[in-house]
Amino acid sequence: MFGPKTPTVDEQRQAAAEAGMTALTLLTPLFDTADGMRTDLLRRGWSEPIVEHIAGAWLASVLVQGVTG
Template identity: 40%
Template sequence: MSQPTPEELAQQRHELSNALLTMAEQTAPIFDSADGMRADLEQRGWSPTAAEQVALAWLLGAIRLTMGGAS
């Protein structure tokens, strides 16, 4: 297998950058929801640690689902 040319490497970098930007845009609402959940739980009197743990568990499940995993 031959080494990629500089042009091919540049194209691969460009495609990877675009894919990462797209992923960041598409996952932002999930992170925002987790932040809101944590803040809401704290307003309801939950301790910051407990609220963070619940929000983190929800966030991990949501990310797993968006990446095609089972719940």
């Protein structure tokens, strides 16, 4: 009666799906870049464990920067 209308379960599901698609759209270029970095380092002869660490650390730092601004 007073205040904003509480969204229905279907509206909440729709909003969650839209948020997920938005997140995927924003994160895909970052994952692609990390994959490219990994591929390039492997091609240059770096060892698999080091490459995984470097690409993972880079991706984690970029994600943290995006969250903290």
